[in-house]
Amino acid sequence: MARIVMKFGGTSVADLDRIRNVAQRVKREKEAGNEVAVVVSAMSGVTNQLVAWCSALSPLHDQREYDTVVATGEQVTTGLLAIALQTIGVPARSWQGWQVPISTDDAHGKARVEGIDGSALVARMREGEVPVVAGFQGVAPGNRIATLGRGGSDLSAVALAAALKADRCDIYTDVDGVYTTDPRIVPRARKLERIAYEEMLELASVGAKVLQTRSVELAMKERVRVQVLSSFEDKPGSLVVDEDEIVEKEVVSGIAYSRDEAKITLRQVPDRPGIAAAVFGALAQANVNVDMIVQNISADGSTDITFTVGRADLPRARDVLGREQERLGYASLLADPEVAKISVVGIGMRSHAGVANTMFRALAEKGINIQVISTSEIKVSVLVGAEYTELAVRALHTAYGLDAAEPAPEAAA
Amino acid sequence: MARIVMKFGGTSVADLDRIRNVAQRVKREKEAGNEVAVVVSAMSGVTNQLVAWCSALSPLHDQREYDTVVATGEQVTTGLLAIALQTIGVPARSWQGWQVPISTDDAHGKARVEGIDGSALVARMREGEVPVVAGFQGVAPGNRIATLGRGGSDLSAVALAAALKADRCDIYTDVDGVYTTDPRIVPRARKLERIAYEEMLELASVGAKVLQTRSVELAMKERVRVQVLSSFEDKPGSLVVDEDEIVEKEVVSGIAYSRDEAKITLRQVPDRPGIAAAVFGALAQANVNVDMIVQNISADGSTDITFTVGRADLPRARDVLGREQERLGYASLLADPEVAKISVVGIGMRSHAGVANTMFRALAEKGINIQVISTSEIKVSVLVGAEYTELAVRALHTAYGLDAAEPAPEAAA
Structure with missing residues (x-):
């Protein structure tokens, strides 16, 4: 017997038929002898409507009232x-955040879970009842309803799984697992049976949008085994686990890409201590997130600094740096929104040399110029011209031996 | 300075524009120097959708879950x-039943308010904040959400007004007050400035559906002064108060009618002790509500019993009585769904003779046959053929001197 938290997103509960379908899945899991708790999102579309109402009344609405309105979707x-x-004979009851309780801080609209008292739920589960818990919400100090921010139902599920000491947290979604890369680009992408938390984090943050980053971080911290699987098909998904649970560690387990990048180069920046702090301090103050940073060695007392920002932040970044040009003392600013970041990710990299080199060779063979390189312990990322995205991803997928024998049926990573 | 509870029904908050309009009304009441708390219903149509979902999943759904779903409308x-x-500069915050708290019993779907702790709300009101309280809901034992049944927001408002010791409970609705009768039938119907609780109860239960009966009962018990007024116009409504507050007591203050009646006559019922108990016991067991009852004196050891039931209950009543015919021993059952009940209501009746006689004479003059008569301390009701409804109401409205000098602008009582 295992204890399992099952989480169903908005498309999985979009209408009454799908809700009935979810109920059948829960029943099967229960009939297999497991203790089950369920976390649900709002029916798809509902949250958007509620958010739109709040915004129409006031763009600067009180986040506590926003939370009160929006949390009704999950309820x-x-x-x-x-x-x-x-109706199908499974004892069940609903639980709102304040009933469990799921305690959060008071950062309404994007609250953090501070604690879950799972004792009442555990008692009910032992009696065979299925708690159906509202995702995305909790109760803040002062007994106000708080929401965890968009996508927060995944976070609720993982946090609940940790509190209940669940054996597994199954995240049902509209994809059937985590793939080596986007199957829309590489038809021979393979579904990964297992993937380490760290790999999942790198894949998620660079483009494989299956699981919300915060929920993967929490799963890693609390050692919650997470399964990503389809709510519309009946087959195992991908298990996100501690790397100790992965026996055969792939050198590279996935290729991710992101087209939401823009590159900025500051030419002839004075090469003196504190200049990088000045540049990136100004950007941080303007809430611009900087990703890859490259600075070459100096020539004639000046240097070029290149970095990437989210494409949506590009205008703001140009504006800030333009206003600060005199203080920063650079000669000119070059901006290029037509870039993509391609990353190879794998925990096996730690113990294998030559991973980056395989990447550079594969890209060179296709004539793809690498603009910026950045590496971490389990990831190598490069910036290339945006038009090379698909070509680069396919070349790397093949180069690292990730291609499946058969093309996958249509699926989205 | 007064303390006022303002209640807005579903049509008054049907969309964002109307919600903005309600906010302006609240602001005006506040700027007049009053302490204000607001009770709101769900946006019109929302509750029906939520109810339909529950019913579609299971006609016999768990009422506790029904309450959880339906209470989101008010939230x-x-x-x-x-x-x-x-947004318009009025400090305000939302309060759900469990936050106030508004404690109810566990009769989910039609719970009774057992107590309201108004202390937190009063403290906020003293600081100038407007509590916006969800109508129709409270928190039942075990921390479950409970609803008070359809129309329960009026009840919430009156109960809150009592708990806050408010000077007045203003019920904003889509009619502008309580009329002497239905202005659609009698264009010269007059809006009543004041009406006693007891009169309002009689008028409400016999057809003038302005205020939910349970909320009038509660207002009477707790001596809450209730004003019924329009949320779309800016003029005083009707005040429902203790009769001591009504100086000039009208003999008759209103004429009510109900077409939702059906008449049943049991012919030749054995005239022996306990027979009425047997007949009406059987109906009560089948949940059939009986209203007027007439039993004439016996002839030849048998009698006829005539009574009325709600028209929707007629098939059930016939069915029950048919099955019990042998035990009850009556000869035949006559049923007539084509009847209407006409009532004249007034607290002044207590001290005036001849009220009933005026009624009988006025109806006789129009050639309307009276089928059944029933009287109470402040009401005389008669059953007539349904096709005489309008004629009878108009004749009585004139006979009791209720006609206004001018026809009212279009309005519905």
Whole structure:
């Protein structure tokens, strides 16, 4: 017997038929002899409507009231799923954040879970009841309803799994697992049976948007085994686990890409101590997130600094740096929004040399120029011209031996 | 300075524009120097959708889950109105039943308010904040969300007004007050400035559906002064108060009618002790509500019993009585769904003779046959053929001197 938290996202509970379908899945898991708790999102579309109402009344609305309004989406789903479960003979009841309770801080709209008292839920589960818990919400100090921010239902599920000491947290979604890369680009992408938390984090943050980053971080911290699987098909998904659970560590387990990048080069920056701090301090103050940074050696007392920012932040970054040009003392600013970041990720990299070199050779063979390189312990990222994205991803997927024997059926990573 | 509870129903908060309009009304009441708390319903249509979902999943759904789902309608309105108020400079915050708390019993779906701790709300009101409280809901034992049944927001408002010791409870609705009768039938119907609780109860239960009966009962018990007024116009409504507050007591203050009646006559019922108990016991067991009852004196050891039931209950009543015919021993059952109940209501009746006689004479003059008569301390009701409804109401309205000098602008009582 295992204890399992099952989480269903908005598309999985989009209408009554899908809610009935979810109930059947829960029933099967229960009939297999497991203790089950369920976390649900709002029916898809509902949250957007509620958010739109708040914004229409005031763009600068009180986040506490926003939370009160928006949290109703999940509340509706909990009640409906509890009814659907009872209807097919599964004892169930709904739980809102304040009922569990799931305590959060008071950062309304993007609150952090501070603690979950799982004792009432555990007692019910032992009696065979299925708690249906509202995702995305908790109760803040002062007894106000708080939400965890968009995508926060994954976080709720992982946090609940940790609190309940669950054996597994199954995240049901509209994809059937984590792939070596985007199957829309590489039809021979393979579904990964297992992937380490660290790999998942690198893949998620660079483009494989399956699991929200914060929930992977939490899973890693709390050692919650997470399974990503499809709510529309009946087959195992991908297990996100501690790397100790992965026996055959792949050198490279996935290729990620991101087109949401822009490159900025500051030419002839005076090469003196503190100049990098001045440049990136100004950007940080303007809330511009900087990703890759490259600075070459100096010539004639000046140097070039190149870095990437999110493409949406490019205008703001240009504006800030333009206003500060005199103080920073650089000669000119070059900006290029037509770039993509390609990353190879794998925990096996730590013990294998030559990983980066394989990447550079594969790209060179296709005539793809590398603009910026950045490496971490389990990742090598390069910046290339945006038009090379698909070509680069395919070349690397093949170069690292990731291609499946058969093309995958249509799926999205 | 007065303390006022303002309650807005579903049509008054049907969309964002109307919510903004409500916010302006609240602001005006506040700027007049009053302490204000607001009770809101769900945006119109929302509750029906939520109810339909529950029923579609299971006609016999768990009422606790139904309450969890349905209570979200009011929750959304509280948050949106709080935002709308803040936007125009009025400090406000939303309160759900469990936050106040409004404690109820565990009769989910039709719970009774058992107590309201108004201390937190009063403290906020003293600081100038407007509490926006979700109507229709409270928190039941075990920390579950409970709803008070359809129309329960009026009840919430009256109960809150009692708990806050408010000077007045203003019920904003889509009619502008309580009329002497239905202005759609009698264009010269007059809006009543004041009406006693007891009169309002009689008028409400026989057809003038302005205020939910349970909320009038509670207002009477707790001596809450209730004003019924329009949320779309800016003029005083009708005040429902203790009869001591009514100086000039009208003999008859209103004429009510109900077409939702059906008449049943049991012919030749054996005239022996306990027979009425047997007949009406059987109906009560089948949950059929019986209203007027007439039993004539016996002839030849048998009698006829006539009574009325709600028209929707007629098939059930026939069914029950048909199955029990042998035990009850009656000869035949006559049923007539084509009847209407006409009532004249007034607290002045207590001290005036001849009220019933005026009624009988006025109806006789129009050639309307009276089928059943029933009287109480402040009401005389008669059953007539349904096709005489309008004629009877108009004749009585004139006979009791209720006609206004001018026809009212279009309005519905």
